[in-house]
Amino acid sequence: MSTTPLVHVVDDDPSMRAALRRLLDAAGFEVRGYSSTGEFLLQPLPDRPGCLILDMRLPGPSGLELQTALQQRNIMLPVVFLTGHANVTASVQAMKAGAVDFLTKPVKREVLLDAVQRALARDAVQRTAREEADRLRVRFASLTQRQREVFDRIVAGKLNKQIADELSIAERTVKREREQVMAKLDASSAADLGRLAELLQRSAGK
Amino acid sequence: MAHALLIALVLVCVAMPLHAAEEDEHVLMLYGLDPYLAPFLVMDKAVRESVAGGEGARAIFFSESLDSQRFAMERLEPELVALLAKKYSALHIEVVVAVSRTALDFFVQHGERIWPGARVVYVGFLGYEFKPSALPPGASAVLSILDVAGTIDIARRLQPDAHRIVVVCGVSEIDKQAERQAREALAKLDAQVPVEFLSGLPLPELVPRVAAEPPDSIVIYLTQFRDRDGRPYEPHDVLRAIVKTSRAPVYGAAETLIGLGVVAGSVASYESRGRLIGEQVRRALAGGPTDPKHVMLAAPNRCVADARALQRWSLGERRLPSDCEIRFKDVPIWHRYWWQIALTLAIVAAQATLIAALLSQRRRRRLAEQAEQAHRASLAHASRLAVAGELTGAIAHEINQPLGAILSNADAGDLLLDSGVDRRNELRAILADIRRDDLRASEVIQRLRDLLGKQKFERKELDLNDVVNDLESILRAEARRRGVGLEIRPAPETLAIMGDRVQIQQVLINLVLNAMDAVVELPEARRTVVVSVAKGAGGAVLAVRDRGRGIAPEHRAKLFESFFSTKPSGMGLGLSITRTIVEAHGGRIRAESGPEDGTVFQVELPLTIATGASSPHPA
Numbered sequence: 001m002s003t004t005p006l007v008h009v010v011d012d013d014p015s016m017r018a019a020l021r022r023l024l025d026a027a028g029f030e031v032r033g034y035s036s037t038g039e040f041l042l043q044p045l046p047d048r049p050g051c052l053i054l055d056m057r058l059p060g061p062s063g064l065e066l067q068t069a070l071q072q073r074n075i076m077l078p079v080v081f082l083t084g085h086a087n088v089t090a091s092v093q094a095m096k097a098g099a100v101d102f103l104t105k106p107v108k109r110e111v112l113l114d115a116v117q118r119a120l121a122r123d124a125v126q127r128t129a130r131e132e133a134d135r136l137r138v139r140f141a142s143l144t145q146r147q148r149e150v151f152d153r154i155v156a157g158k159l160n161k162q163i164a165d166e167l168s169i170a171e172r173t174v175k176r177e178r179e180q181v182m183a184k185l186d187a188s189s190a191a192d193l194g195r196l197a198e199l200l201q202r203s204a205g206k
Numbered sequence: 207m208a209h210a211l212l213i214a215l216v217l218v219c220v221a222m223p224l225h226a227a228e229e230d231e232h233v234l235m236l237y238g239l240d241p242y243l244a245p246f247l248v249m250d251k252a253v254r255e256s257v258a259g260g261e262g263a264r265a266i267f268f269s270e271s272l273d274s275q276r277f278a279m280e281r282l283e284p285e286l287v288a289l290l291a292k293k294y295s296a297l298h299i300e301v302v303v304a305v306s307r308t309a310l311d312f313f314v315q316h317g318e319r320i321w322p323g324a325r326v327v328y329v330g331f332l333g334y335e336f337k338p339s340a341l342p343p344g345a346s347a348v349l350s351i352l353d354v355a356g357t358i359d360i361a362r363r364l365q366p367d368a369h370r371i372v373v374v375c376g377v378s379e380i381d382k383q384a385e386r387q388a389r390e391a392l393a394k395l396d397a398q399v400p401v402e403f404l405s406g407l408p409l410p411e412l413v414p415r416v417a418a419e420p421p422d423s424i425v426i427y428l429t430q431f432r433d434r435d436g437r438p439y440e441p442h443d444v445l446r447a448i449v450k451t452s453r454a455p456v457y458g459a460a461e462t463l464i465g466l467g468v469v470a471g472s473v474a475s476y477e478s479r480g481r482l483i484g485e486q487v488r489r490a491l492a493g494g495p496t497d498p499k500h501v502m503l504a505a506p507n508r509c510v511a512d513a514r515a516l517q518r519w520s521l522g523e524r525r526l527p528s529d530c531e532i533r534f535k536d537v538p539i540w541h542r543y544w545w546q547i548a549l550t551l552a553i554v555a556a557q558a559t560l561i562a563a564l565l566s567q568r569r570r571r572r573l574a575e576q577a578e579q580a581h582r583a584s585l586a587h588a589s590r591l592a593v594a595g596e597l598t599g600a601i602a603h604e605i606n607q608p609l610g611a612i613l614s615n616a617d618a619g620d621l622l623l624d625s626g627v628d629r630r631n632e633l634r635a636i637l638a639d640i641r642r643d644d645l646r647a648s649e650v651i652q653r654l655r656d657l658l659g660k661q662k663f664e665r666k667e668l669d670l671n672d673v674v675n676d677l678e679s680i681l682r683a684e685a686r687r688r689g690v691g692l693e694i695r696p697a698p699e700t701l702a703i704m705g706d707r708v709q710i711q712q713v714l715i716n717l718v719l720n721a722m723d724a725v726v727e728l729p730e731a732r733r734t735v736v737v738s739v740a741k742g743a744g745g746a747v748l749a750v751r752d753r754g755r756g757i758a759p760e761h762r763a764k765l766f767e768s769f770f771s772t773k774p775s776g777m778g779l780g781l782s783i784t785r786t787i788v789e790a791h792g793g794r795i796r797a798e799s800g801p802e803d804g805t806v807f808q809v810e811l812p813l814t815i816a817t818g819a820s821s822p823h824p825a
Contacts, residue, residue, distance in 0.1 A: 013607050015643055019614035022636060026621030057603065057686050084603035084610065085687075105610025109617035 005120050006050035008077070010034045010066065012058050016105070020053065020082075027113055037061040037069075045075065049127065051100070051119035053112075056083035056090055064090065067097050076126050078119035082107060133199055139185050140200060147184070150177045154190055155197040231491050232299045233257065234321065235269040238308030239380070239431075240276070244442060244462040246305065249329075249480040253303065256484020262492060268299070274308040275378050275431045276438045290320045298323070301490045303483060305329045306380070307336065314342055325490040329483055333387060338501050346486045346500035350479055352384055353507040354426070355391035356472025357459040360509055360530070361424045364469065364521045365455065370400050370423040374416065374448065376430030376439065377406035384428040406434035409447055416448040416456075421519070423454035427468065442466055455519040461510065464533060469521060470511035479504040582786055583663055589783045590712050594658055596719060600684035604650045608643035615640050650679070656708055657715075663706050667814055670701040670739050670746045673710045681718055681737075690722045691734035701739060701746035703811045709787045710811075716780040717750040717807045724754030724805060732804075745793065745812040753804035757797060765797060784809075 007029045011017045017033045024031045034040040036058055052070075054063040061069075067079050081094050081102045091102040100122060101115040143151065146167075153163045160178065164171040187193045235241070235250060250269075257265045270290065272279060299321040304310040310328045317324060328347040330336055341347060362368065371392070375385045385405060392401050404415060412433075416425060427448065429441040442462065449456050449467030458468040461476055482504055489500075509530035516523055516532075523532060540547060594601070619636045622629050653676055678694055685692035703710075714737070721735040732753040740747050757765060766785040788795045793811035 013611065015639060015646075016607055016611040016614070018639065019611040019618065019636075022618035022632070023614045023621065026618045026625065057683075059686065062689075082610075084606040085599045087599065105606040106613035107610060108613070109620070112614075 003049070004028075004030050005123075006030045006032065006046065006048055007116060008032050008034065008040065008050065008052045010037065010040050010052065010058065010063070011055040011082070012036060013055075016055075023109065023112070024116070027109075027116075029116070035059075037063070037066040040066065041069065045077070049120060049123050051078045051080060051116060051123055053080050053082050053116070056081060056086075056094075064093060064097070067094065067099065071097065076123070076130075078122045078126075080112075080115045080119050082112070129199075133202075136185070136196060136200060142184055143181060147177050147181050150174060151181050151185075151193065151197070154178065154181070155194050157190075229263045231263045231265050231301075232297060233265050233267050233487055233491070234299045234302045234324070235267060236302050236304050236309045236313060237269065237271040238274050238304070238306030238310075238312070239271075240273055240440075241269060241271045241305075243440070245460060245476045248462065248476040249305075249483070252477045252480025253484045253487065256481045257487050257491075260484070260488040262488065265487070265491065272308055272312060274306075275380065279308065279312075287316045287320065290316075294320055301325050301327060301487050303327045303329060303487060308379075310340065314340070317342070327483060327486045327490060329479070331383070332503065341501075344490070346490065346502070348479060348482050348486060348502055348504055350474040350504035351507055352387050352428075352459055353472040353474075354384070354388040354428070354459055355394065356507055356509070357457050357470075358391060358395065358424070358426060360470045360472060360511075360526065361426065361455070361457045363525050363527070364516075365422065365424055366525075368399060368422055368424045370402065370419070371426065372416065372419055372423055372454070373401065373403045373426045373428060374407075374412065374430065374444070375403065375405050375428040376432050376441070376444075377434050378431035381406070381429050381431050388426065388428055406430070406432070408433045408435055408437060409439070409444060412444070413447050413451055417451040417453065419452065419454040421453045421455075425452055425454050425456040427456055427458045427463065429460075455515070455521060464510045464512055467515055468512065469515040469519060470509060470526065470530070472507045473510050474504050474507050579663055579790075582790065586709060586712060586783050586787060587658075589716070589780060590658060590708075593712070593715050593719065593780075594654070597680060597684055597715075599687050600680050601650070601654060603683045603687070604680055605647050608647040608650075611643045612640050612647070615643070653677070653680070657711060659708075663709070665704050665706060667702050667704055668707055668710065670703055670710070670748060670811070671696040673707060674714060674737060674739055674748070676707075677711055677714055681715070684719070685722065685735065688722055688726050689730075689733065690725055692718075693734060693736045695736065695738040697739040697741060697746075699741065701741055702814045703746050703791070704814050705791045705811065710791070713784050713787050713809060714748065714750070716784045717748075717809070720780060720807075721750050721752035721754070721805070724752045728754065741813075742810060744810050746810070748809040748811070749806055751804060751806045756799040756803070756805050762797075762799070766795070 007024050009017055009020045009024070009031060011020065011033070012035050014035070017035070021031045021033050032043075034043070037060055040052075054066060056063040058066075063081060063083070070077060070079070078100045079094075079098070080100050081091075082105060083090075083103070084105050086102065086104045094102050100119040103111060103115060140148075146169075149167060150163060153166065158166075160171055160174045164174045167174070182188070182193070185193065185196055187196060235253070237246065239246070241247075241250065254267055257267075272286075300323075302313055302317060302321055302324045304313045304326050307330055310326070310330065313321075313326050317326065326342060326345040328341060328345060328349075330347070330349055332349040332351050336347075336349070338347070358371070361371075373385070373388050373392075375381050375388070385403065389403075404412060407415060419425060425448070427445050430439050430444040431441055432438050445456070445458065445463055445466055445468065455469045456467065458464070458466075458471045459473060460471070461473040464471060464473065482502065486500070486502075509527045511523070511526055511530055511532045513523070513532050513535035515521075526532070615636045619633055622633060622636075674694060674696060681694075682692055718735060718737060725733045725735065734753060736749075736751045738749045738751070740749070766781050785795050788809050788811070791811055793809060795807065795809045797805060797807050799805040
């Protein structure tokens, strides 16, 4: 897996596409250009860091429609909009849908590269979070039935004694299971466990 | 057979005058002398006019000439009489006008045989040994006077210091009578001025003889029909010859001599004499009293002078009698042609007024036309600005696209230079792209300036395809912005029209935006606008078709009216301006609409004459 970030450019104007490709290339990115939404969706998306520079107005489905489509497919590629003519409605819609930025042509190099950097940073964060959640799920899967019951109750803020009463087991047994859970999930405190629970819940909701 | 008939018909026609209708009356002009002498021509014309002008039956004129000055009558007379008797045997002559004494004598002698029952009007000079007793019964006479005395009197007024009087005359019978009169008149002259008669000198002798006269002599020309050698002359020719070289002023006593070079004379008017004769002829035809014989004098002689001759011999006009008529004087043109000039001036003035009125009318009309055109142009301009507002997004997109590419290319070039690696080819490609995009952007701006600028109405030859091509990118951008499909179908051939490019573009924009408005809310399959250019029967046709809901029947009538709109924010100017523009270009616009088929707006513009089936593109 290459570590060079891959920037996707969707713009129907060949001249604009070529210029962006040159600029991003010179700035050290790998670039792929597409002339329409459909062309982008038809290409297989490699699993590597990257972002998407997207024109609003495109022949066929628009940039906004592509953004929606990606979200529906659970493709978390950060989007930077770059359009010839911005209007308020479209920009609000784009930002609400999670766009990194909404830029208008002509765009200054620093502004564009900054947006691309931010998009890549977000991509990196998202990737890390996704990897952490994956790891956490693997660990969580190694818990026994009893250990999961104990985990749920710790996260709910209950004391060892209350847990022992609820599960009708000895308080000492609860204490032992708790240490097992902490070790398996690599947590150091009850608060730590709460954060993990939240993370798990969020990634499960996806 | 047909020939024989024709000849018979011709013969009948030729014979007709001799058996003329009963009511016609017949007058014979019988000349003793050559009837073509100048005085007779004037007189004859007046006689005929006078007779024709009177009441009563139509008079038919005949004329005979004895020409007794040049032919010996006594030798010809028997045959001539016989001939004339035969000639007039079938024709009844009512009146014979006998001009000169010879003619009268001939009539008296032979009239009863040749023209039985004819009455005679004698025309002659008083004192030519004429006695009223010589006239036959029922005759009348019109006599005039050869006023030699009066002529000499005029001559002496003009030349009081004259030393000599020279009289030129011939030797024929008439010449001699004139000479006798002159001698009588001169005899009465009390002044002691020597007088010399040059009678019957042959012309080659006469001319130098007169020319030798000193300027202070008086030359009187009478008549010269014949010289002493028997050579005949036209009397006027003799006068012309001597006047040409004479240093002394020449005078004459006949009206027709005035104008041929003589200074002046006491003359009788031949025309008034002719009229008088005419009256007598009418009187005779009417059967006036036959006795006593009617003798009357022609109008009295008057002094008539020739201004040119006066000037030639430096004679003072003031010395002439006050009632003297001076002919050939250079009267001011205004006096001679006053009414013609006035009429011409009036016509010229009327024409000038008319032209001025027409010019001013034309000017007013042109001003009104200009005002109307300016008004239309400013309305159209306002409407274009409104349309531009609608197109802002598309326009910004069209401009920002190349600008964005330029900036990014420049930035890329910058980065490439910073990298230190030699990527000259890539840099060159970047520069080429920048140049191309720059031109693209400026082209868009130029077209916008053309469209939005407030320029004058300019008629030029255009290809309708080009007008559409120019707007294609902006219209496409707008179509994309609205999510509407746009199809453009140009004509395969050049369609040359005369018109204002911007206004035609405006027509296109208005129609296309209207069509997009019509389809924008429809399902995607119907969201398409088709623009087509084609050659139709009546010219170039620009059609804009949509698949919208069509025009409501109740809106059709008001479709092209100002301030009529079905859109919530519409001004209602688009279609009315569109129609105004189309009609100003001599074209027509019409809309066809059905609920399922959508609407087609068709603009028909006249092709220029040059547009053939495949004329070359007009640059």
